Amino acid sequence: MTDRYEVVVVGGGAAGLSAALVLGRARRQVLVVDAGEPRNAPAAHMQGYLSRDGMSPAEFLAEGRLEIQRYGVDLVRDRAVDVARDDADEFDVTLASGRSVHARRLVVATGLADELPSVPGVAERFGRDVLHCPYCHGWEVRDQAFGVLATSPMSVHQALIVTQWSKDVTLFLHTVAESELSDEDLRHLATAGVHVVPGEVAGLVIDDDRLTGVRLADGTAHVRDVLFVAPRAVPQTGLLEQLGAELRETPFGAYPVVDPTGLTTVPGVWAAGNAMGFAEQVVNAAAGGYRAGATINGELLMSDLESALHG
Ligand SMILES: Cc1cc2nc3c(=O)[nH]c(=O)nc-3n(C[C@H](O)[C@H](O)[C@H](O)COP(=O)(O)OP(=O)(O)OC[C@H]3O[C@@H](n4cnc5c(N)ncnc54)[C@H](O)[C@@H]3O)c2cc1C
Structure with a gap:
């Protein structure tokens, strides 16, 4: 079965949920695929997020999931294992369950792994x-x-x-x-x-x-x-690499080259949160997801207008 979405967001941490929230509120058809292993899961409290300081990370994400579902966003507990770009510069994403989904635009918000x-x-x-x-x-x-x-x-x-x-x-x-x-x-x-x-x-x-x-x-x-301790950061960029996105080496791992909205070097693919940069704390990750989501909405709108005008 292939489902078609305007945007597939891979990763349901602060970055992915925030992208989905703005896109859902913009009445886009969105799927969030989330493997459910956020980086801060070992911590009992999340600090430094204005108005949410001290909240449990699990509760923060549970509230986020409820919020996006209010706007009709689909959410599935699964892992994206493969992605391919088609002739129309759109994307086919294969999930570990065997399900396949089609996306016009992609947000990669897969976080990073800490190697201790x-x-x-x-x-x-x-x-x-x-x-x-x-x-x-x-x-x-x-x-x-x-x-x-x-x-x-x-x-x-x-x-x-x-x-x-x-x-x-x-x-x-x-x-x-x-x-x-x-x-x-x-x-x-x-x-x-x-x-x-x-x-x-x-x-x-x-x-x-x-x-x-x-x-x-x-x-x-x-x-x-x-x-x-200083864990070795392992950015979860496998999907971006499959798509040929350019990465840049940093002392904290190799991250995608992005513009200020999170757009990678692959047209139609945005990165947000720890998959995009080492220093993205929860509040920054949420902001990055929001920025990517709002940009994608505008970009889809202009792309559809151009198609309507020029065929
Ligand atoms: C112990 C610890 C404590 C921390 N405490 C704080 C704190 O107090 N305050 C703070 O601001 N920051 C804290 N951080 C940092 C915080 O964890 C990150 O800033 C935040 O998790 C980044 O959000 P994200 O959405 O980019 O990634 P994540 O929260 O890691 O979410 C990524 C999601 O994508 C999923 N995923 C990955 N690959 C795939 C795939 N292929 N398909 C589907 N899903 C996938 C993962 O399972 C995960 O659910 C802490 C980190 C650690 C390790």
Whole structure:
């Protein structure tokens, strides 16, 4: 069975739902395909979204899904696995269930995956007391004993940033040799009061389901309440790559080249949210989705007017 939609939105996080909301309200026929694995699922609270600060991420998305359905948007729990552009520059999207849908325009809002350092316990505690983003969690853990797990010299920046939330910060060099840090790094760390500990981290110390320390390979343990880590960002750009979209390398992964509305280098295909950029927090992702949706509505209108005029 092939269903025809004006717009198919792949991904039902903040970016995709927001694109669908504006398109639904513009009376477009829209399908959202969502695999249901939003990036912030491990976190109990979503912070920094004006008027929604502290809301549960699951509740935020559940409300979003209700809102789009009010405007007749279809929503399916499925995964888009294949996409192809046809001769009319429109799109056939194949879902994991085997269903196939046709779209005149496509929004790719598939987010990114966090690849965590392979220290035992880190994945299990991610989003609780193993954290990556001080803007998301810093206030809640302010003034506690912070550790930062270095995985590259860029972790120096993370250690410096988190001193805004606690003056008790230890940088565990882990896989980074002290010689990889520049003199300027060392000066900044010393001036900010960051304690630097060389040696590989072997695991976490957990008491009563709470992080209480960090254990090094040499057996020494350091009392810490919170550990900041830097996951490797893996943007979910597979569908964009299938369509031949141009990507640009950044220190945080390869993201599509887009114009200010999120239009990729493939005509008719927009990207929004973390699939478009690393720094897209929930509020930015929602804004990007909205911008893409509104742009697509206008673009479809003009395209139909031109066809009516010129055939
Ligand atoms: C632990 C943690 C805590 C965070 N806390 C905050 C916070 O407090 N405040 C904040 O602003 N930001 C926070 N973030 C960042 C936040 O998660 C992102 O900004 C936000 O999720 C980006 O929204 P998005 O719509 O781009 O992607 P996502 O929310 O990740 O949504 C993408 C959706 O697309 C689906 N998908 C992927 N591929 C396919 C496919 N092929 N077919 C169908 N569906 C697909 C996924 O399953 C998912 O449901 C946090 C991140 C983490 C990891």
